[in-house]
Amino acid sequence: MLLGIDIGGTNLVAAKVRDDGTILNKIGIPVDRSWTAEELCEQIAFLACKAAGNDKEITSVGIGFPGLVDHSAGVVVQTPNMPFRNTKFRELFQKYWDIPVFMGNDANCAAIGEYWAGAAKGCDTVMMITLGTGIGGGFIVNGKLLTGHFGGAMEVGHMVIEPNGIPCGCGNRGCFEQYGSATALIRMAKAEMETDGSSAMWTLCGGELRNVQGITVFQAAKTDDAAAKRVLDQYISGLAVGIANLINILQPEMICLGGGIGCADEELFYEPLRKKVGQLVYDKHAPIPITRAKLGNDAGIIGAAMLCNMI
Ligand SMILES: [Zn+2]
Structure with missing residues (x-):
């Protein structure tokens, strides 16, 4: 026990x-x-x-x-x-x-x-990426966790994907989590709302920018709101860059997405994400499955x- x-x-x-x-x-x-x-x-x-x-x-x-x-x-x-x-x-x-x-x-x-009892059960080599306030990562290779020499491996959220990009809490600029976290999605939604006063996102958040959450974007996109769809497209593009880089380096058997965003809609989120990642990865002969985490x-x-x- x-x-x-x-x-x-x-x-x-x-x-x-x-x-x-x-x-x-x-x-x-x-x-x-x-x-x-x-x-x-x-x-x-x-x-x-x-x-x-x-x-x-x-x-x-x-x-x-x-x-x-x-x-x-x-x-x-x-x-x-x-x-x-x-x-x-x-x-x-x-x-x-x-x-x-x-x-x-x-x-x-x-x-x-997830490897032991969830979405990745039965895989030998799996990467989990958690998309929440920041971005976290974990990589299991042949049944063992990749820890790095001092235990700090897989800090994927601080992989730089945009030189001189958006400042990050870690002190660098252009880190993956500034483009792929739930916090980033919310920031993008607020920016889009400020230029589009007619977006359904305004109604969903009761006219208050501070009420915007990640789910607001998905709810609005479901009603075909153009602004929300632009936000999702921008967000998924950034996320796809980070995921494609990780696949190019480590090529797991499966990528499992957790955190709040990992629960997102198949049609609005996973399908376009798989498509964009597929366009960016170097080895195109066998797509790496990108799936939702199961265990919360x-x-x-x-x-x-x-x-x-x-x-
Ligand atoms: Zn950072």
């Missing part, structure tokens, strides 16, 4: 996970933004003990963090929205519970979850628990 923990910006969630990837029970607590790194570690350890209950069969704990993690050193290097900075997490955790602790990035964990938030917990088999 394994224990998986998903550390999100708003909630910490833990669950017992069977060796086949089945979640047995799940508990969560809200994150208090005032916690220090040490307090956060303590809360994670408490939550892990609570989720484990009296189960003496648990052999390891796996934890997915929203940021850069060095598993071999047991260190959380940095997390954009949390207080970790070169935090010796494993050492702090094991003060409370002396058990093997596996650490990973949350997008890596989502990839493992559970992918991260299952994947965290399964880190022990993957790294």
Whole structure:
């Protein structure tokens, strides 16, 4: 029996996970933004003990963090929205519970979850890309997670796809996540709405730009709104560049898309995306399937628990 923990910006969630990837029970607590790194570690350890209950069969704990993690050193290097900075997490955790602790990035964990129990079950080499506030990535090759030398591989969101492009939170310009994340889609929608006062997107967001969400664009495009269709075309074009680059370098058996955008419509999103990616990839003889992730938030917990088999 394994224990998986998903550390999100708003909630910490833990669950017992069977060796086949089945979640047995799940508990969560809200994150208090005032916690220090040490307090956060303590809360994670408490939550892990609570989720484990009296189960003496648990052999390891796996934890997915929203940021850069060095598993071999047991260190959380940095997390954009949390207080970790070169935090010796494993050492702090094991003060409370002396058990093997596996650490990973949350997008890596989502990839493992989908590989083990979701859309990519049965594949040997799969790439997962999560399209949310930013873009995360995870790559499993021949049944093992690609971690990179210091654990920071597959930070695909910060692959530069446009020299001197849009500034990114990381300090560079033109990063993939400035063109392919949900945040980017929302930014593009707002810009288009400002030049097209008649767009159906205005009605859908109650006349307030701040209410625009990723789904607003899809809802409007479904009603044939021209502005929304222009936004989607622009967005999918940027996303396709990043995905085609990744296929050219790594050629997975399958690409699995998660996060909010990953749930998007087949006709409005997946079909045009596959077409654009197909035009950009170098090896055109066999298209790489691009599919929707299946497990939602559970992918991260299952994947965290399964880190022990993957790294
Ligand atoms: Zn960046």
